[in-house]
Amino acid sequence: MALKTMRWDPSEYLDSPEEIAAYLEAAFEDGDSDLIAAALSDISRAIGLTL
Numbered sequence: 001m002a003l004k005t006m007r008w009d010p011s012e013y014l015d016s017p018e019e020i021a022a023y024l025e026a027a028f029e030d031g032d033s034d035l036i037a038a039a040l041s042d043i044s045r046a047i048g049l050t051l
Contacts (some may be wrong), residue, residue: 024040027039
């Protein structure tokens with residue numbers, strides 16, 4: 001039987017300023033610019049900003 005998976009969207013779980021800050025801090029601690037950009041995109045979607 002094949003394993004069924006679903007796409008996970010972190011923006012659905014960033015529902016408080018504290019969670020957003022911790023998520024962004026973790027991205028900056030990693031230091032990878034692509035990860036930071038992805039985190040900023042996730043945060044934008046979480047707070048309702050669209051590009």
